[in-house]
Amino acid sequence: MLDLIVRNAKLPGQRDLTDIACQNGKIVETGPQLDASAAHEIDAGGLLVTPPFVDSHFHMDATLSFGLPRVNESGTLLEGIALWGELKPDLTVEAIKQRAWELCRWSIARGTLAIRSHVDICDPRLLAVDALLEIQKEVRPYIDLQLVAFPQDGYLRDPNAKAQLKTALDKGVNVVGGIPHFERTMADGAESVRQLCEIAAERGLLVDMHCDETDDPNSRHIESLSYETQRLGLQGRVAGSHLTSMHSMDNYYVSKLIPLIAEAGVTAIANPLINITIQGRHDSYPKRRGMTRVKELIAAGVPVALGHDCVMDPWYSLGSHDMLEVASMALHVGQMTGMDQMREMFRSVTQRGAETMHLEGYGLEKGCNADMVILQACDEVEALRLKANRLQVIRRGKVISEMPPATAKLDLDGAAHEVDCLLFRDNS
CATH class of the missing domain: 2.30.40.10 (Urease, subunit C, domain 1)
Structure with missing residues (x-):
């Protein structure tokens, strides 16, 4: 039987x-x-x-911390980063785990059984790393949790990030992250991409970088990420998350950029709930939507997955880890209401996410x-x-x-x- x-x-x-x-x-x-x-x-x-639903981009170390130590009044990315910096000294392993477990219960109820979470390594204590590695083991019977070593304060900008990222990888975090647009200069951003991709190539790891999460059309680190992917033979192992600057780029440059991404075999991960909330904050009217060019990326053959990114944390005060809400927002913002397009958005929170995480047996x-x-x-x-x-x-x-x-x-x-x-x- x-x-x-x-x-x-x-x-x-x-x-x-x-x-x-x-x-x-x-x-x-x-x-x-x-x-x-x-x-x-x-x-x-x-x-x-x-x-099951798959969340390809999340921050479990910060989840459910809304209001600690205060609320992000401007709603901007930079205030959120500053607020997280204020909270970090007060973090404990127990508090991070308690909030993460509560979020995981929400995830299970929503049918989200695979999550890629970035974990901030720019804390000398690496409390969040230790906490989420414990959570990863504890939730394994229910959720596939994949962790990304994320230098929130900049891999080159933070003087301790290099050593701490290496320690996080040695502890068992198995995806290399980055945030090139938060480095001091565009040149430093490109250099951080090069160094981080080389670490991934040496260790045989996946890569997932926060790339160009800005309204600045001159932020073009996805170009560097695509180049390094090809140079180091990392095709199929690299994802660029957010890519919101592409929303503001001129069409000629994008007509060159998207084929480069496709050629390199880089996956794009959009986070529609957060992208449309954080981006365009300096605009009056018309306000930019902020989400990357999902429709055009898909048409060019670039795999696109979607992430929830945040639930009740310094960057986003809402959410229940419902990946159908994420996909619905993407199709509305991207004006993807054709039947095939809507089905592709469903795949972006299921099959495409599983491919991004290299899940076995999905x-x-x-x-x-x-x-x-x-x-x-x-x-x-x-x-x-x-x-x-x-x-x-x-x-x-x-x-x-x-x-x-x-x-x-x-x-x-x-x-x-x-x-x-x-x-x-x-x-x-």
């Missing part, structure tokens, strides 16, 4: 319903009306079953990990429209979160109606 069968599932991009059979934490068979029995069976009833095919989310929606577009409830969240073949369907009961002059806003449900 199998451990679990999910029956009558609508898989992303498919019309026919499918059964998914799970044993020992793996998917062992898929197909219509499987002739098998299991200790636990779930009838999805024609609803969408997806692999998907709903035979042999993949038995990780999936049953959504109160009939397809990807409906899931985006409704920010669909996560009815069941399954990890390694076990249900680890359940949520009742969102249904309103109406009484209209004595006539009873139930409303769930689902437009179509195909139970065939």
